[in-house]
Amino acid sequence: MKNKGILTVVSGFSGAGKGTIMKELMKNYSDTYALSISATTRAPRPGEVNGREYFFVSTEEFENMIAQDALIEHAQYVNNYYGTPKDYVFEQLENGKDVILEIEIQGALKVKEKYPDTVLMFVSPPNAAELKSRLEGRGTEDAATIASRLSRAWQEAQGVEKYDYFVINDVLEDCVKKVHAIIQNEHARAFRNQELIDTIKNELKEFSKGE
Amino acid sequence: MKNKGILTVVSGFSGAGKGTIMKELMKNYSDTYALSISATTRAPRPGEVNGREYFFVSTEEFENMIAQDALIEHAQYVNNYYGTPKDYVFEQLENGKDVILEIEIQGALKVKEKYPDTVLMFVSPPNAAELKSRLEGRGTEDAATIASRLSRAWQEAQGVEKYDYFVINDVLEDCVKKVHAIIQNEHARAFRNQELIDTIKNELKEFSKGE
Numbered sequence: 325m326k327n328k329g330i331l332t333v334v335s336g337f338s339g340a341g342k343g344t345i346m347k348e349l350m351k352n353y354s355d356t357y358a359l360s361i362s363a364t365t366r367a368p369r370p371g372e373v374n375g376r377e378y379f380f381v382s383t384e385e386f387e388n389m390i391a392q393d394a395l396i397e398h399a400q401y402v403n404n405y406y407g408t409p410k411d412y413v414f415e416q417l418e419n420g421k422d423v424i425l426e427i428e429i430q431g432a433l434k435v436k437e438k439y440p441d442t443v444l445m446f447v448s449p450p451n452a453a454e455l456k457s458r459l460e461g462r463g464t465e466d467a468a469t470i471a472s473r474l475s476r477a478w479q480e481a482q483g484v485e486k487y488d489y490f491v492i493n494d495v496l497e498d499c500v501k502k503v504h505a506i507i508q509n510e511h512a513r514a515f516r517n518q519e520l521i522d523t524i525k526n527e528l529k530e531f532s533k534g535e
Numbered sequence: 536m537k538n539k540g541i542l543t544v545v546s547g548f549s550g551a552g553k554g555t556i557m558k559e560l561m562k563n564y565s566d567t568y569a570l571s572i573s574a575t576t577r578a579p580r581p582g583e584v585n586g587r588e589y590f591f592v593s594t595e596e597f598e599n600m601i602a603q604d605a606l607i608e609h610a611q612y613v614n615n616y617y618g619t620p621k622d623y624v625f626e627q628l629e630n631g632k633d634v635i636l637e638i639e640i641q642g643a644l645k646v647k648e649k650y651p652d653t654v655l656m657f658v659s660p661p662n663a664a665e666l667k668s669r670l671e672g673r674g675t676e677d678a679a680t681i682a683s684r685l686s687r688a689w690q691e692a693q694g695v696e697k698y699d700y701f702v703i704n705d706v707l708e709d710c711v712k713k714v715h716a717i718i719q720n721e722h723a724r725a726f727r728n729q730e731l732i733d734t735i736k737n738e739l740k741e742f743s744k745g746e
Contacts, residue, residue: 446725452738475743481736490725490732502723509717514657514701521701525692527663532686 329358329417330510331439333425333432334503335484336447337477339458341493345447346424348500356508358416360425363389366404379409396438397431408435422507429483436486443510444487445503450494540569540628541721542650544636544643545714546695547658548688550669552704553637556658559711560635567719569627571636574600577615590620607649608642619646633718640694647697654721655698656714661705 336342349357363379365386374380381389386405389395398407408425416423425435429446436442449455455477459470484490489506493499514521547553560568574590576597585591592600597616600606609618619636627634636646640657647653660666666688670681695701700717704710725732 448735452735452742455739456742471743474739478736478739478743481732481739484732485725485729487725489720489723490728491723502720505716506720506723509700509713509720512700512702512713512717514696514698517701518696521692521695524659524663525689528666528685528689528692531663531667532682532689 329419329421329423330443330507330516331413331417331423331425331435331441332443332445332507332510333427333435334445334447335427335429335432335480335487336493337449337455337480338473339455339477340447340449341458341496341499342426342447344496345493345500345503346426348496349424349504352500353504356422356504358421358423360408360413360416360423362406363395363409364404364406366406396425397427397434399427399431428480429487433483433486441516443489443507445489445491445506446484446487447491447493447499447503450492540630540632540634541654541718541727542624542628542634542636542646542652543654543656543718543721544638544646545656545658546638546640546643546691546698547704548660548666548691549684550666550688551658551660552707552710553658555707556704556711556714557635557637559707560715563711564715567633567715569632569634571619571624571627571634573617574606574620575615575617577617607636608638608645610638610642640691640698644694644697652727654700654718656700656702656717657695657698658702658704658710658714661703 334342334346346359350359361375361377361379363381363386365381365383368374368378368380372378383405386407389407389409390398394410395407396410396413398405400406408427413423413425427435432444436444449458452474456470456474459465459473465473491499491502491506510516545553545557557570561570572586572588572590574592574597576592576594579585579589579591583589594616597609597618600618600620601609605621606618607621607624609616611617619638624634624636638646643655647655660669663685667681667685670676670684676684702710702713702717721727
């Protein structure tokens, strides 16, 4: 029996360390995971490679993907489209890879509605003061910008109650292990093992006839 | 903030190795877990100690417990009562212990209905042939008895789809680790962290006022 992969959506406050966690996850368990690659209409930034950071497409191409229902979810920010092409994700899942998708809460909730088997995971620092100090620690933003980012973080947190997991990123290494363990244990959910359960039940029924 | 413990109900086919798994769990992680102790009206067997294997009580005492709603669940088998006293379980949960309760599916589903935060876990051998050979391996029962036990196993499996987890016990040591990881990861469920989520949200709101 081939085990299908699990789709996990990871969200979290900016400054929570999502990116680093996912990089570590891919590094430590590269056979297990595939990172979903988004399509976008925004121009590549220096160093970004098509098919690695993003699939860079034209607005027309993107709107065609929408029309053909070829995206798991999509959204528009600052006049650019961002979305998750179905093909790549479904192919990886069929191959037994656990696919990780990084999007914000509103998109994540839409994915869960469409694909209820999806695991929603929110990554948070242990407390808001820690988030504030991580943002300050970057040393690139003034107090007003930091306040506005914290305000955005608060807005972004609306809906987090509907997530499956709320994972604290305190010590990075521990957090990576926890995220990995959570996704792997999701494979043991009864509803993901319906086929195996039915097989065992049928076998038992046969055996109990005194075969 | 004190973390409350999680109540996990473990069920499984007889011959699936539930008992051994729970013994190992208690041995390896004794600070984490408490095993629920059932009350029963049946007479103690040689070697059984009151308050260790069971709380041995009279029928009158047991019926008083029922009348006072002092049991999480109870059932009657062969003229004897069996049940789970609330006091002990709730006390352990309050102390932050994860409590494990071993009962069959029908009782487990009732517990989940009454206490939706409960984790239901079903332990199974990898396949029915393995279960059959484990029963045969005991060498204590004839073919007819084994067929009847397998028939009972099949009946016992009705409702397993409603469980949270379906865990395969193939290699004991791996299975014990898996059960432990599953219960510990349940602590990261968003709905079990509502208080923490609210705290972080409120802090963020305060900070974003530019405090």
